[in-house]
Amino acid sequence: MKRNSYVLIVLALIAAVAIVSGTILIEAQTGFTAQPLPPLAQAVAMAAAQANGQYVGSAQCASCHQDQYQRWTKTRMANVVVDPKVHPEAIIPDLSKPDPLLTFKKEDIAFVYGSKWKQRYFTKVGDDYFPLGAQWDVQHKIWRAYQVANGTDWWTKFYPGGNATRPTGPLCDGCHSVNYNIQTKTVTEWNVGCERCHGPGSAHVARPTAANIVNPAKLDSVHANDTCIQCHSQGQPKTNPIDGKYYDWPVGFRMGLNLSDYWELEEHTLGTTTFTHYGDGTAHKNRMQGNDYVQSLMYSRGVTCYNCHDVHGTGNNADLRKPVALNQLCLTCHGVGADAGPHTTTLESHTHHAAASEGSQCVGCHMPKIEQTIADINVRSHTFKFISPVLTDSLKIPNSCNSCHTDKSTEWAITELKKWPEFSPWRVAR
Secondary structure (H helix, E strand, O other), X not given: OHHHHHHHHHHHHHHHHHHHHHXXXXXXXXXXXXXXXXXXXXXXXXXXXXXXXOOOOHHHHOOOOHHHHHHHHOOOHHHOEEOOOXXXXXXXXXXXXXXXXXXOOHHHOOXXXXXXXXXXXXXXXXXXXXXXXXXXXXXXXXXXXXXXXXXXXXXXXXXXOOHHHOOHHHHHHOOOEEOOEOOOOEOOEEOOOHHHHHOOOHHHHHOOXXXXXXOHHHOOHHHHHHHHHOOOOOEEEXXXXXXXXXXXXXXXXXXXXXXXXXXXXXXXXXXXXXXXXXXXXXXXXXXXXXXXXXXXXXXXXXXXXXXXXXXXXXXXXXXEOOOOHHXXXXXXXXXXXXXXXXXXXXXXXXXXXXXXXXXXXXXXXXXXXXXXXXXXXXXXXXXXXOOOHHHHHHHOOOOHHHHHOOOOOHHHHHHHHOOOOOOOOOOOOO
């Protein structure tokens, strides 16, 4: 692993020197300004610039990037884990109300995790954090037990003793922080800070140029998407165990390197429903957007996460660049007459639903809410595939039609789809 990193750094340095030298020579001889580097060359040059970089913390970015910084501070990315001693308002439920599942007190909570769908609580023992046994269901406003059952996630067989034997360091903290050190169990900062996505910032702070910081928007689509996939996926490190411990995040990876050298996505066997996947390979759980997305046509065509999301923060759900209501986001690229489709004369003739109805929302059919986050609360899939009701019958995966038409059968849905002449009966309703 280390040898591969050293080789990459050496090659990157050589490439960077060659690129810079060549650019200077061309500009000196011709008088023309050099064109921006291709995305892959950008990635190589950025890796070289950051080879010996140090992490400095997001606060160092605020003075130059005020707009992005201020928006980011309000996002859930910036507030994944919160110290309730500093921010007591972060605790959503009233801990003074008795409940059989509530076996801990406010004083026991070192970190609060989450705020949208669920909220979990970590206590500190020595220099490690451990999950407590109850979580708050934000939507239903009730307590639910929290302990990952043995035989579910791959790592449970290595930590079989329950919450008290499952430190968050190897299982969570690498993605909930910047620069988690597995030897010292320390971080540059908690939460998904600037350098989680842009890499070490010391060189950039000392001398701000575009060449000495990773900008995912300037990378090729594979490396750009890896910015998000590093944490929004289920998988295992290529090297495990590490110093006798099993980790559930890509130890050693940072922006500018190749995620595939450090991380292996969770395997799936077609036709088998597992803790993580449905039978067709679609993710079964939240935080598996990366597992979904790499299967998609969008991914293969070079579309990136940031084409739809701005993690610096927006006023829209999931930090989307535009709202999904009335298909505002999707119609940025897709629309009647567009190369990306739909290839019909009107939107209604594609969806077979009224224009302003739920049935005409692109995400309703192409991103159904079928991936569990807690209890009956699901998030949207990211394969962007239309899931036929036929697959519900054959592979037991929830389909796009019956996710809305819950009072109807799959047989009804298949019959209706066969009335839509522009779709192949072999692919949609076979």
